[in-house]
Amino acid sequence: MVAPSRHIARFTSTLVLVCLMLTACAGAATPAPSWPADAIVVTAKDRQFDTKELQIKGDSSSTLVLINKDSDPHNIAIRTRSGFDGDVLFRFDPVSASTVVLPLGTLPKGNWFFLCEVHPAMSGTVFVY
Ligand SMILES: [Cu+2]
Structure with a gap:
């Protein structure tokens, strides 16, 4: 028979170990x-952007x-002319099935165009005011 104090000590050390494991797992998880x-x-979604402007x-x-x-890769490139014409004002490399958060910087005012460089039909206009 184990003495109650040793019981408590064993329980406490097990509890500490579980807490450490939980902390380690939480730290390794990718934050949303x-x-x-x-x-x-x-x-x-379905090779379409949810906006045209x-x-x-x-x-x-x-x-x-x-x-x-989508599992398809997509990106957004902002250009001074439609399609692949004109100057590139902003772009990033395509990503699949994920969310990317990027600084746009300060864009020049005007009417520009955006597209997915993998699927150029995914496109629209950009109004910088
Ligand atoms: Cu695309």
């Missing part, structure tokens, strides 16, 4: 992405969020 309330959020404040740097729900 978060973004500012005024971020430009675009969702890609992005309205972006030109005076301050803003944040772009792409939520890609």
Whole structure:
């Protein structure tokens, strides 16, 4: 028969061990992405963007969020002309089935164009005001 004090000691050490394991697991988990309330959020699903027009404040740097729900890779490139013409104002490499949060920087005011470089039919206009 184990003395009650040894019982408590064993229970306490087991509890400490479980807590340490839980802490280690929580630390290893990838945190859910978060973004500012005024971020430009675009969702890609079934090879379509959920918007054809992005309205972006030109005076301050803003944040772009792409939520890609497809296993297909998608990205967003902002260019001064439609398709692959004109200058690139912003782009990032395509991602699959994930959410990316990126600083847009300060874009020049004007009417621009965006597209997915993998699926150019996924496109729209950008209004920087
Ligand atoms: Cu795409």
